[in-house]
Amino acid sequence: MATRYPGVIPPHMLKRLSEHGSESQRRWASSTLSTDRHFRQPMAAREMAAALHAEYSNSPRGTPSRYIFDAGHKTELPGELVLSEGEPATADDTAHEAYTDLGATYRFFYDVFERHSIDGEGMALLGSVHYGEAYQNAFWDGRQMVFGDGDGEIFLPFTRAIDVVAHELTHGVTELTAGLVYYNQSGALNESISDVFGVMVKQYQAGQTVDEADWLIGAALLGPEVQGKALRSMAAPGTAYDDPVLGKDPQPGHMDQFVDTTDDNGGVHINSGIPNHAFYLIATELGGYSWETAGAIWYAALTDERLANDAQFVDFAGLTMAHATQRFGSKVADIVQKGWQQVGIGP
Amino acid sequence: MSRFDDLNHIARLRITREGGIVAAPGLARPRDIELSRCSPPEQQQLCKVLAAGEAAGGDQACGAGDQRYFRICLFTLSRQEAQPDDELRVPESLAPDALVQLWRDGRIDDPS
Numbered sequence: 001m002a003t004r005y006p007g008v009i010p011p012h013m014l015k016r017l018s019e020h021g022s023e024s025q026r027r028w029a030s031s032t033l034s035t036d037r038h039f040r041q042p043m044a045a046r047e048m049a050a051a052l053h054a055e056y057s058n059s060p061r062g063t064p065s066r067y068i069f070d071a072g073h074k075t076e077l078p079g080e081l082v083l084s085e086g087e088p089a090t091a092d093d094t095a096h097e098a099y100t101d102l103g104a105t106y107r108f109f110y111d112v113f114e115r116h117s118i119d120g121e122g123m124a125l126l127g128s129v130h131y132g133e134a135y136q137n138a139f140w141d142g143r144q145m146v147f148g149d150g151d152g153e154i155f156l157p158f159t160r161a162i163d164v165v166a167h168e169l170t171h172g173v174t175e176l177t178a179g180l181v182y183y184n185q186s187g188a189l190n191e192s193i194s195d196v197f198g199v200m201v202k203q204y205q206a207g208q209t210v211d212e213a214d215w216l217i218g219a220a221l222l223g224p225e226v227q228g229k230a231l232r233s234m235a236a237p238g239t240a241y242d243d244p245v246l247g248k249d250p251q252p253g254h255m256d257q258f259v260d261t262t263d264d265n266g267g268v269h270i271n272s273g274i275p276n277h278a279f280y281l282i283a284t285e286l287g288g289y290s291w292e293t294a295g296a297i298w299y300a301a302l303t304d305e306r307l308a309n310d311a312q313f314v315d316f317a318g319l320t321m322a323h324a325t326q327r328f329g330s331k332v333a334d335i336v337q338k339g340w341q342q343v344g345i346g347p
Numbered sequence: 348m349s350r351f352d353d354l355n356h357i358a359r360l361r362i363t364r365e366g367g368i369v370a371a372p373g374l375a376r377p378r379d380i381e382l383s384r385c386s387p388p389e390q391q392q393l394c395k396v397l398a399a400g401e402a403a404g405g406d407q408a409c410g411a412g413d414q415r416y417f418r419i420c421l422f423t424l425s426r427q428e429a430q431p432d433d434e435l436r437v438p439e440s441l442a443p444d445a446l447v448q449l450w451r452d453g454r455i456d457d458p459s
Contacts, residue, residue, distance in 0.1 A: 056356065079377050137367040138368055141414060141440075171411075171412040175412070218368070231369040243375075246371040263375070267370070269367075269368070269370035
C-alpha cells in the first residue's frame with residue numbers, strides 16, 4: 001500500500017517537465033530519479049578503490065596510469081574493468097572518451113606544471129562510465145571519477161566534454177593540495193579552480209589562444225533540446241543557459257552580485273562565476289596561451305602552502321598577485337590585480 | 348533515538364536534491380510537505396524516513412567533488428519565506444530508498 005500526502009505541493013520542476021518536456025524527457029526524468037535503489041555499499045567501493053590505487057599507481061613520471069570501468073548502468077563502484085593503460089581502444093566510445101580525456105588531462109598537468117597525476121606521485125586515474133540509468137552528473141568521490149550517460153536530450157554522456165573530465169580530475173588535485181573546504185567562498189574557489197583548469201585543458205588540447213577560445217564549460221555535453229550553450233560561461237557568467245527545464249544560469253560575475261545562499265553548499269557552483277571571470281579577464285588581457293602565464297600563476301597559488309583550506313576569494317587573489325610579481329614581474333602583477341578589481345575583489 | 352522522532356512542532360518540510368556539476372535551478376526539484384495536511388500515521392512515516400536518513404549518514408559534509416545530496420529543511424512556520432529551523436543533509440549515495448521516493452513521488456510505500 002502506498003501512502004499519499006495530500007499536503008504535497010507538486011515539485012515545480014516536475015510540473016515544468018510535465019508542461020514543457022517532451023514525452024521522452026518525461027520518461028528520462030523517471031529513470032534518472034529512480035537510480036538510487038542501488039546506491040549503497042560505500043565501504044566496499046572505498047576498499048576496492050584503495051586496492052586498485054595500491055595495485056596500479058606505479059607509472060613512471062610522464063606516463064599516466066588509467067583504468068576505466070563500466071558500471072553497467074548500476075551505481076556500485078567501480079564496476080567492471082574494461083580498459084587498462086596501454087591497451088588498444090575499446091569499442092565502447094564512452095569508455096574510450098574517458099580514457100583519452102583523462103590522458104589529455106594528465107598530459108596537461110605533466111607537460112605544463114610537471115605534476116605527475118592527481119597526487120604528484122603517479123596516482124592511478126580511475127574512471128567509471130555508464131554510471132546509473134541516464135544519470136545526469138559527473139563527480140569525483142575522493143577516490144575516482146564517475147561519469148553518467150545523461151539522458152541524450154538535455155545532457156549527453158559526461159565524457160563527451162574534455163573540460164568536464166578535467167574539471168573532475170582537478171577536484172582530486174585540489175583535494176590533495178589546498179583541500180579547499182567545499183562550502184561558501186572556499187567551496188566556490190574549489191569549483192572555480194576545477195573550471196579554470198578544465199577550460200585550460202580544453203584550450204591546450206585544441207591549441208587555442210585566449211582569443212580563439214570560447215571560455216565555456218561543458219559546451220559539448222548539452223543536448224540538442226537545451227536552450228543554452230554550456231553549463232557555465234567564464235567570459236559572461238550568468239549567460240550559459242536559460243531553459244524551461246534547467247532554469248536560468250544563476251552565476252554572478254562580480255562581487256556586487258554575490259549570491260548569499262545556503263543552497264548548493266553556500267553557492268559553490270554559483271559564486272564560482274566571480275573567480276572564473278577574474279581568470280578570464282586576466283588571461284585575455286595577458287594574451288597568448290592561458291596556461292603559460294595566468295595558468296602558471298593559478299597553479300602556483302593553488303599549490304602554495306599559505307593557501308588555507310578556508311580561503312576566501314581575496315586570499316587567493318592575494319596569492320596570485322604575489323606569484324605574478326615573483327615569477328613574471330610588476331607588469332603582469334598589475335594585470336592580475338586589475339583583473340581581480342574588475343570583479344570587485346582586492347584594493 | 349532520533350531528533351526526528353517527534354515532528355509536532357514542525358509545520359513544513361522541504362526536500363531538495365542539490366549538488367552535481369551544475370547548480371541549474373531546475374534540477375533541485377523542491378518537494379514541500381505541509382505537516383498539517385498529513386494524518387498521524389503519515390507523520391509517523393515521515394519521522395521514520397528522516398531518522399533513517401540521519402542514521403544512513405545524514406549531517407555529513409556532503410557534495411564535495413560535485414557529488415549530489417538530499418537536503419531536508421524543517422520549518423516551524425508554514426510561510427514560504429521562513430528560514431529553516433533544522434536541516435538534514437544525506438549524500439545521494441547513502442540515501443534510503445524511502446527518502447528518495449518521498450522526494451521523487453511525494454509518497455512513501457508502506458512495507459506493511
